[in-house]
Amino acid sequence: xxxxxxxxxxxxxxxxxxEMLKGIRPEQPVTGPCxxxxxxxxxxxxxxxxxxxxxxxxxxxxxxxxxxxxxxxTCHETPPAPPAPAPAAPSADSxxxxxxxxxxxxxxxxxxx
Numbered sequence: 001x002x003x004x005x006x007x008x009x010x011x012x013x014x015x016x017x018x019e020m021l022k023g024i025r026p027e028q029p030v031t032g033p034c035x036x037x038x039x040x041x042x043x044x045x046x047x048x049x050x051x052x053x054x055x056x057x058x059x060x061x062x063x064x065x066x067x068x069x070x071x072x073x074t075c076h077e078t079p080p081a082p083p084a085p086a087p088a089a090p091s092a093d094s095x096x097x098x099x100x101x102x103x104x105x106x107x108x109x110x111x112x113x
Contacts, residue, residue, distance in 0.1 A: 003067035005052050006059035012051065014071045020050050029079075033061040036074040044068065044075065 003010050018038050026042045033044045045056045048064035065075045 001070060003070060005048060005063045005067055006054055008052065008054075010052065010067075012067070012071060014073070017047070017051055017068070017071060017073070021047065024050060032078065033065055034076050034079050035065070035068045036076075037068075041079060 001012060003012055021037055021040075021042065024046075026040050027046050030041050030043050034041050035044050035047055036042075037047065044061045044064040047068065048054075048059050048061075049056050051064075052059065069075050
């Protein structure tokens with residue numbers, strides 16, 4: 001598919017972009033616009049630099065995001081939030097050690113009548 005990045009036309013396919021990024025580690029931390037390529041989260045500026053072989057200052061994140069979206073990649077304005085860890089199930093030991101009822105309440109400084 002023909003994509004224009006930094007006023008230059010590029011004929012790219014999804015598989016070509018994946019092949020170009022094979023063996024390249026995504027920069028960390030990803031803080032701005034990013035794309036999911038081969039199940040990895042890449043900053044779009046890094047992707048643009050690799051596929052165009054130009055300096056990052058020569059193109060905008062929007063140009064690369066538009067091209068990647070047209071090629072079928074998932075792009076985000078900001079990195080998606082990591083999934084929240086599942087709450088730990090209470091163990092049998094912790095269930096026995098917790099007190100419940102009025103006997104467990106501290107009544108220091110109060111008069112019981």
